[in-house]
Each structure stands twice: as C-alpha cells, then as structure tokens.
Amino acid sequence: MSNKRYEVNTPGVSPVDRDVTKLLYVSTAKYGGDWHSLMHTHACTELFYVVGGMGQFKVAEKLIPVSPDDLVIVNPNVEHTEVSLNASPLEYIVLGVEGMEFAADENGDRRYSAFNFHSGREDILPYLRGMLREIEQKSAGYEVVCQDLLEVLVVKLMRHTDFSLTVTPAQQSSKECAEARRYIDSNFKENISLDQLAELTHVNKYYLVHSFSKEYGVSPINYLIGRRIEESRYLLADTNHSLSQISHMLGFSSPSYFSQSFRKLEGISPMEYRKRQRAAREGHPE
Structure with a gap:
C-alpha cells in the first residue's frame, strides 16, 4: 500500500477582494461574416478569451490582432471594439468584472493587457466555460460558484503571465x-x-x-x-x-x-x- 499526504500551508492573501470585486456577467459571441462593432466603453473590466476564429481588437488607438487562446483584458472606461474577419469568424467568451483593474509592469499599457495562453489553454479555458455553464443553468448557488471560479481564474492568469500582474480595486462607477x-x-x-x-x-x-x-x-x-x-x-x-x-x-x-x-x-x-x-x-x- 502506498500512501502520500500533502500538507496545505496557510492560504496567502487572495488577489480578489470579495467585498468589492464582483462578476457582473459572462457571455459568449460568435460572429458570422465581417463584423465591426462601435467603439464603446464599460464601467467594469472586461476579459475577452478568444475560443476560435481570427480578428482584431481595437483598444483606444491601438489595433491588436487576435487568434485562438489570446486573452485581451480591457480596464474600465477604455474605448474598445472587436473586429471579426469573414474568412474565420471570431468566437470568444467575455467576463465583466466590477471592482478590479489589471495592471502590467511599469513599461506596460495600463489601459489593456494582451496574452496568449496556447500552452496553458487547459489551465484557463475550463474555468471560463465553467462560469458560462453555471450562469446559463442558474442552479442553486450558481453565484457563489461563479465568484469562486473567478478567484481561481485570476490566480491562474497571474501564474501564466510573462510579467508581474497586479490586481487593484477599480474606482466605483456611479x-x-x-x-x-x-x-x-x-x-x-x-x-x-x-x-x-x-x-x-x-x-x-x-x-x-x-x-x-x-x-x-x-x-x-x-x-x-x-x-x-x-x-x-x-x-x-x-x-x-x-x-x-x-x-x-x-x-x-x-x-x-x-x-x-x-x-x-x-x-x-x-x-x-x-x-x-x-x-x-x-x-x-x-
């Protein structure tokens, strides 16, 4: 008989402050044909994970090409839009999160961050799909499950990024x-x-x-x-x-x-x- 036991250390400080950080929505989109939506802003942070297809994200004055397993994080009140290409329609899952901003290192752009998780797809995508499934089915306690999955997802994202990623409370909107x-x-x-x-x-x-x-x-x-x-x-x-x-x-x-x-x-x-x-x-x- 083989028996292994692993001790769990006292948990560190969570990057998600549950008193102010809340998952507002989860949605999925798949465009057919060319699609150019209007530039717009949100009072919350949005996380776009590209599941399939190809396109571009326009954030402020920058145009960012995207393909499967790219993640684009847009901080509150930053103008952005998505562009889907006819040859390979863009498909993504998006989270809207209140009370949280993502910031890159001192050389990064504080308006947005972009990463590719091709090598870490199986460590990220299941949590996004889990949140989507929970919010679609709305079974008892789904809000708690979604909030828990958000917290795990943020920790996973911080593990996989190439540079230091910090999470700070966002200014509350009216x-x-x-x-x-x-x-x-x-x-x-x-x-x-x-x-x-x-x-x-x-x-x-x-x-x-x-x-x-x-x-x-x-x-x-x-x-x-x-x-x-x-x-x-x-x-x-x-x-x-x-x-x-x-x-x-x-x-x-x-x-x-x-x-x-x-x-x-x-x-x-x-x-x-x-x-x-x-x-x-x-x-x-x-």
Whole structure:
C-alpha cells in the first residue's frame, strides 16, 4: 500500500477582494461574416478569451490582432471594439468584472493587457466555460460558484503571465449611471425616454444626463441610439428585412430617423452599408 499526504500551508492573501470585486456577467459571441462593432466603453473590466476564429481588437488607438487562446483584458472606461474577419469568424467568451483593474509592469499599457495562453489553454479555458455553464443553468448557488471560479481564474492568469500582474480595486462607477446603462443594454429595442431612465434611477433627469455623459462620454439617449445602430448592422448584413421593418424592430420613430441616425454614426446610408457587406461576402468588394 502506498500512501502520500500533502500538507496545505496557510492560504496567502487572495488577489480578489470579495467585498468589492464582483462578476457582473459572462457571455459568449460568435460572429458570422465581417463584423465591426462601435467603439464603446464599460464601467467594469472586461476579459475577452478568444475560443476560435481570427480578428482584431481595437483598444483606444491601438489595433491588436487576435487568434485562438489570446486573452485581451480591457480596464474600465477604455474605448474598445472587436473586429471579426469573414474568412474565420471570431468566437470568444467575455467576463465583466466590477471592482478590479489589471495592471502590467511599469513599461506596460495600463489601459489593456494582451496574452496568449496556447500552452496553458487547459489551465484557463475550463474555468471560463465553467462560469458560462453555471450562469446559463442558474442552479442553486450558481453565484457563489461563479465568484469562486473567478478567484481561481485570476490566480491562474497571474501564474501564466510573462510579467508581474497586479490586481487593484477599480474606482466605483456611479450606481445611477450603471443602472441606466444596464437598462438600455437590456431594453434598447423598446421605447425608452429620458424621463423613464430618471424614474428608474431615482434622480433628476438633468443630473442623469450630466453624470452619464461625464462617465461614458455620451448622453443616455445617444448611447441608446448607438446600441440600436450596432444591432442594425447585423440586421442589414444578415437579414432581408426592409428599412421600415428594421426601424420598427429597433424602436426608431420612423425609417427616415433611423437612416439619419445610421448615416451620422457610420458615414454611409443603411442601404449602402448593406450593399457593401453583401459585396464583400460574395468576394466582390467595391
């Protein structure tokens, strides 16, 4: 009989402060065809792990090529977007974490960090998939399991990085602004007014506009329009819905207002965008 016993030392200080650090969401995305989303920011830290495909992440003014097992960490309030390539659609898992920022060494860029975990894939990916599975199934106690997995994941990430990675509490965002933004993200197809958002967050609407604009660089209504336009790009490229149908589906007051808003943000008309996307897909870019 062989018997081995290993003693566990007293645990060190966890890099995750559970009083302030919380996992807000886990989601997965897989794009079909070329996809260029709008530049945007989040009040939380986002961790993107590329599961498949190829594309680019644009962070502030930098363009970062990504492929499977790349991890891009974007700190709060940093403009970023994803670009998927038609030949190999981008697929990734993303975590939104409140109360935490990742910082590289003194020579790194404090806005974002990028790593490749090809050699450590089996040490990282199971935790991400575990969180995704827990939050999809929502079995009893899933919140605790997700928070535990987040803590283990952070320790694993710190083990695998080539340079020192520290985790520091992030500045808390305005509760009212965060609540208004979450509501818009979940209900942007509905008829949302500034008065509704003010009632939801229990603050004066003029104060909400000022605070939201200061925190996110855009007014609540313009953020709402941006979310609708972002969704319209998919509908234009991948469906045969008319402009009138898309306008109605996304909550615009009229097709003309939709077209006007689209042109203002994208620089071209919705129909021209559709034409270009389909030409590119057929291998005949204009």
